[in-house]
Amino acid sequence: MSNQWVGDNLSDVKVKNRSLVLRLLKKKGLLSRIDLARITGLTQPTITNIVNDLLSVNLLKEVGFSDTRAGRKPILLSMNDQAFYIVAIHFTRRGFSIALTDLGPNILFRRDSHYSLLENIDLALLELQKEFIHVLEYATQSLSLILGIGVSVPGPVDAESCTILAHPTFLRYRNLDLRKYLFEYDLPIFMMNDAHAACLHETWSGQAREAENMVYFMVGEGVGTGVLVEGKIYEGVNRKGGEIGHTSINIFGPRCVCGNYGCLEMYCSTYNVVEKAREIAWFGGNGYLRAVLEKEGKLEFHHLLEGARNGDSTSLQLLQQLGQYIGIGVVHLINLYDPEMVVIGGQAALAQEFLENSVKQVVEERLLYREYVTPQIHYSKWGDEVTLLGAATIVLDHFIAGDLGRF
Ligand SMILES: [Zn+2]
Structure with a gap:
C-alpha cells in the first residue's frame, strides 16, 4: 500500500537516519564520519551520534584509517556483517x-x-x-x-x-x-x-549498487526479470510483473504451459539448451556429449560449459545460440524500459565467455534506438546461487x- 500520506515522528526520523547510514556503508563500503556527513547532508554532531548508537549495538565497526588526507587520518567505518x-x-x-x-x-x-x-x-x-x-x-x-x-x-x-x-x-x-x-x-x-x-541482491551486493534504473534478466531453468525503477523493485500491482519468459517470440511455436505459444522461455533457458544437447547426444552422435551421458547417466548445464572450454564445437554452438536468444530478451527489455544497465544473471551467466559476443551482436543489430543508446550489459557473478x-x-x-x- 502507498505510504505517501504518512508523516514522520521524531523517532521515525532517528530510525530513518540510522537506516540511511547503514545503507550507505553497505552499498559504498568503507566511509569515514566526515564522508557520511558530506554525502547525507547531516551535521557532523548528528552523524557522530548515529555512529555511536550503531557502534554500541555492534552494527558498525571501525576498520582502520583513511589515507586520503594529510594530517589526522579519519577512522573508516563499515557495517558489521556478523551482527545478525x-x-x-x-x-x-x-x-x-x-x-x-x-x-x-x-x-x-x-x-x-x-x-x-x-x-x-x-x-x-x-x-x-x-x-x-x-x-x-x-x-x-x-x-x-x-x-x-x-x-x-x-x-x-x-x-x-x-x-x-x-x-x-x-x-x-x-x-x-x-x-x-x-x-x-x-x-x-x-x-x-x-x-x-x-x-x-544485485542492487545490494553486485554491479547495480549505484543503479537507479536497471533490469535484471535471470536466465536459468526458467526465465524472469526483476525491474528496478528509481531505486525500487517494480513488481506490478499484483506482484506478478516481469514475466518476460512468457512473451511469445513465435506465435506458431510449441504451446507453453502458460497457454501462450512459442514463449521466450521455451528457447532461452538452461533447461532448454540442455534438452537440445541431450537430443544431439542420443540422436546426433556427438562424441563428447554422448560420452558424458553414457558415463554420468545425465547431462547438465555445467557439462556444456566444460565441453565448450575443452573445444567441443557442439557445446560451443549451443551456448552461442543461447546467447542469441538472451540477446533477443535483452533487446525486448531495453526497448521496454530504457534502463541504465541490464544485468544478465542466473546459471546462464556462468557461460559469459561463450555467450557475450552473440548477445552483443543481437543487441547491436536489433535494438530500436541503437544509434542513441549504448546499454551497459553486465553479467552477474553468482550463477544460480544468486x-x-x-x-x-x-x-x-x-x-x-x-x-x-x-x-
Ligand atoms: Zn509461457
Missing part, C-alpha cells in the same frame, strides 16, 4: 536449498534437498522442516540474532500472507501458506519471486530499512 544472521530458503523446480547467512550476505551453512514442491508437496515440506532444524542447530549460539526467514520462489507469491501461489510450472495443485510450517520459532518470513529477489543469496537479501533489505525494529 538470516535464514534463506530458495525453492527450485527440482528441490530446495536452505542456508544460514550473515548480513553480507555470505552463506555460513547450507543444506540442499532434492525433494521438490512440484513433485510431492507434503514430502518436500517435511524435509524443509527437518533441514530448518539443522540450520537452527548450526546457529544454536546465536538464535536470538536471527532476523528472519527470506524465501525466494520460481513463481508467483503473496508476500503479505507468506503464501506460494499455485502455478503450472512450479506448484501445481494448491496455494501454500509457509507460515504453518515454519511458525514455531516466531521469526518473520519475507517472500519474493526469485528473479525479483536476485535483482534485489536466488538463495537473493532470499537472504530480502530480509537484509527490510532490516536496513528499519522495518524489523532492531536499531
Whole structure:
C-alpha cells in the first residue's frame, strides 16, 4: 500500500537516519564520519551520534584509517556483517536449498534437498522442516540474532500472507501458506519471486549498487526479470510483473504451459539448451556429449560449459545460440524500459565467455534506438546461487530499512 500520506515522528526520523547510514556503508563500503556527513547532508554532531548508537549495538565497526588526507587520518567505518544472521530458503523446480547467512550476505551453512514442491508437496515440506532444524542447530549460539526467514520462489507469491501461489510450472495443485510450517520459532518470513529477489541482491551486493534504473534478466531453468525503477523493485500491482519468459517470440511455436505459444522461455533457458544437447547426444552422435551421458547417466548445464572450454564445437554452438536468444530478451527489455544497465544473471551467466559476443551482436543489430543508446550489459557473478543469496537479501533489505525494529 502507498505510504505517501504518512508523516514522520521524531523517532521515525532517528530510525530513518540510522537506516540511511547503514545503507550507505553497505552499498559504498568503507566511509569515514566526515564522508557520511558530506554525502547525507547531516551535521557532523548528528552523524557522530548515529555512529555511536550503531557502534554500541555492534552494527558498525571501525576498520582502520583513511589515507586520503594529510594530517589526522579519519577512522573508516563499515557495517558489521556478523551482527545478525538470516535464514534463506530458495525453492527450485527440482528441490530446495536452505542456508544460514550473515548480513553480507555470505552463506555460513547450507543444506540442499532434492525433494521438490512440484513433485510431492507434503514430502518436500517435511524435509524443509527437518533441514530448518539443522540450520537452527548450526546457529544454536546465536538464535536470538536471527532476523528472519527470506524465501525466494520460481513463481508467483503473496508476500503479505507468506503464501506460494499455485502455478503450472512450479506448484501445481494448491496455494501454500509457509507460515504453518515454519511458525514455531516466531521469526518473520519475507517472500519474493526469485528473479525479483536476485535483482534485489544485485542492487545490494553486485554491479547495480549505484543503479537507479536497471533490469535484471535471470536466465536459468526458467526465465524472469526483476525491474528496478528509481531505486525500487517494480513488481506490478499484483506482484506478478516481469514475466518476460512468457512473451511469445513465435506465435506458431510449441504451446507453453502458460497457454501462450512459442514463449521466450521455451528457447532461452538452461533447461532448454540442455534438452537440445541431450537430443544431439542420443540422436546426433556427438562424441563428447554422448560420452558424458553414457558415463554420468545425465547431462547438465555445467557439462556444456566444460565441453565448450575443452573445444567441443557442439557445446560451443549451443551456448552461442543461447546467447542469441538472451540477446533477443535483452533487446525486448531495453526497448521496454530504457534502463541504465541490464544485468544478465542466473546459471546462464556462468557461460559469459561463450555467450557475450552473440548477445552483443543481437543487441547491436536489433535494438530500436541503437544509434542513441549504448546499454551497459553486465553479467552477474553468482550463477544460480544468486536466488538463495537473493532470499537472504530480502530480509537484509527490510532490516536496513528499519522495518524489523532492531536499531
Ligand atoms: Zn509461457
